Amino acid sequence: MTAQFRVERPDAEQVESFDLRLLGAFDLRASGQMVPLPLNARRVLALLAVRGRPQMRSSVAYTLWMDTTQPRAMANLRSTLWKIGPQRDRLLAICDESLWLAPDVRVDLIRVxxxxxxxxxxxxxxxxxxxxxxxxxxxxxxxxxxxxxxxxxxxxxxxxxxxxxxxxxxxxxxxxxxxxxxxxxxxxxxxxxxxxxxxxxxxxxxxxxxxxxxxxxxxxxxxxxxxxxxxxxxxxxxxxxxxxxxx
CATH class of the missing domain: 1.25.40.10 (Tetratricopeptide repeat domain)
Structure with missing residues (x-):
């Protein structure tokens, strides 16, 4: 059975959009305020933004941690996603073995x-x-x-x-x-x-x-x-x- 990519959206008044800048430097903001993230979390967001389409978890893990074993790379990815914290579900869409940027993340690279x-x-x-x-x-x-x-x-x-x-x-x-x-x-x-x-x-x-x-x-x-x-x-x-x- 083909997996259906679906993102659960909160009520309209609760939606907070994000602006992700990749040109010149990494910068993530919500309502104009900087959003601090660990380095590996920034790397995950940057990779998904540049690729611009759903990515397999295994592909993301291998790309970002190619100097280690696949099990360790997958563990690193799980740890990174957990460390994003409560904002994860607003920044990322996750379905089965795939993940991609949530629709409310605006990326300067895509616009340019x-x-x-x-x-x-x-x-x-x-x-x-x-x-x-x-x-x-x-x-x-x-x-x-x-x-x-x-x-x-x-x-x-x-x-x-x-x-x-x-x-x-x-x-x-x-x-x-x-x-x-x-x-x-x-x-x-x-x-x-x-x-x-x-x-x-x-x-x-x-x-x-x-x-x-x-x-x-x-x-x-x-x-x-x-x-x-x-x-x-x-x-x-x-x-x-x-x-x-x-x-």
Whole structure:
């Protein structure tokens, strides 16, 4: 028989939503107040938030405690869930051998990923807000060294850079030059050797009439590219800057 995933919900007036932040640093709040949790409890919540779907208990245990035996890992998970205390049933949904985040936990990563995908797809109703730059520029739990985060960070990095480039383009097209420069700078900071990001930032500088800034950025990129890869900027980018110098 297939297990039915069902969450018992308290009365509406008793429901307390949580805000979980994973970008930049871990932070869990309820009604604006910080919720203290043991480190391993934070690791469980972070894993479930990043995975975004029900996870088998055994998978969670192995992922978080892969340097020990499976029985010990399962024991660690049981202990961690118990230590969350009375808030556990409001933070987690548990059914048979699966667990996932409760519906009332809002996660910044989910919101930012959705916004990034809409920017990349050029959805006509995607909001173009310069405030998105700060969230798109933030890394996923940068101070954590958990091995399972490596691939997740790389996937998010690729998404972030593409979204920042799309945001830079749309802000520039809308005549919002200063904001376009900020988005371009964030894209370059995320991946300094990426020519498409450098091209957009240089173009944003030129759109504001700042030839010096464009030339300076080009020289920084040219030196960085040579020092790291012994390569030179593409003829297309070089021509863009050269044309501006003689314009």
């Amino acid at each position: 990923v959705d916004s990034a995908k809409r920017l990349i797809s050029r959805a006509p109703d995607a909001e173009v807000d310069a405030a998105d730059v700060d969230e798109l520029a933030a890394e996923l739990l940068p101070d954590w060294d958990d091995e399972w985060l490596r691939d997740e960070r790389e996937r998010l990095r690729q998404l972030r850079v593409h979204a920042l480039e799309a945001l830079c383009t749309r802000l520039g097209s809308g005549g919002r030059g200063a904001e376009a420069v900020c988005a371009g700078q964030a894209a370059v900071a995320a991946e300094p050797l990426r020519e498409s990001a450098q091209h957009l930032l240089i173009t944003a500088h030129l759109a504001e009439g700042n030839v010096y800034e464009a030339r300076r950025q080009y020289e920084i990129y040219r030196q960085l590219l040579w020092d790291n890869l012994q390569l030179r900027p593409s003829p297309h980018l070089s021509e863009l800057v050269s044309s501006a110098n003689h314009g």
